[in-house]
Structures are given as structure tokens and as C-alpha cells.
Amino acid sequence: MLTGLSWLVHKAKSLEPAWAFYEEMLELPVSERGDNEFVAAAGETDLVLLRTSGLTAVTGRKISRPARSRTARLTRTRR
Numbered sequence: 001m002l003t004g005l006s007w008l009v010h011k012a013k014s015l016e017p018a019w020a021f022y023e024e025m026l027e028l029p030v031s032e033r034g035d036n037e038f039v040a041a042a043g044e045t046d047l048v049l050l051r052t053s054g055l056t057a058v059t060g061r062k063i064s065r066p067a068r069s070r071t072a073r074l075t076r077t078r079r
Contacts, residue, residue, distance in 0.1 A: 007039075007046040013053045022047065 012018040019038055022028045028040040028047065036051045 005045045007048055008042075009048045009050060011052045012049050013051070015049060015051045018049050022049070 010018075015036075015038060019030065019033075022040045023030050028042055030038050030040050031046070032039040038049050040047045040049070
């Protein structure tokens with residue numbers, strides 16, 4: 001059973017506006033700061049913000065939408 005989060009990762013194209021928002025507007029203390037990330041303490045959870053611009057993409061599996069016939073069938077069965 002999930003009882004809490006130790007950390008949560010969020011991506012941002014630019015860290016400066018994100019840093020200003022979390023530290024100044026939400027008053028979350030920034031505990032660590034690097035060139036491509038910073039960590040803000042949100043209660044017992046660390047909020048990790050990663051800069052995405054200029055970094056190489058992480059590859060993963062492509063997720064495709066279901067075919068229209070399957071979507072229509074699922075919609076009909078839910079009503």
C-alpha cells in the first residue's frame with residue numbers, strides 16, 4: 001500500500017521561472033540547486049525539478065491511442 005511520496009520529479013523548460021515560483025510564490029525552501037535541477041522541500045516530500053531544454057531525450061515505449069472501433073465499443077459498454 002502506498003502511504004506517501006519521498007520525492008516527485010517535475011520537468012521544466014527553464015529553471016529560473018520555476019525556481020522563482022516554488023521558492024517565492026509557494027515559499028518552498030530550495031535545499032539543493034544545480035545547473036539542470038533543483039530540489040525543493042514540500043513537507044516530507046522532495047520536489048525535484050529537471051530542466052528539459054538542451055538535454056537529450058529519454059527514450060521509452062511509444063503509447064498509441066486505441067483504434068476508433070475499440071474506443072466506440074468501450075464508450076457504448078460504459079453507458
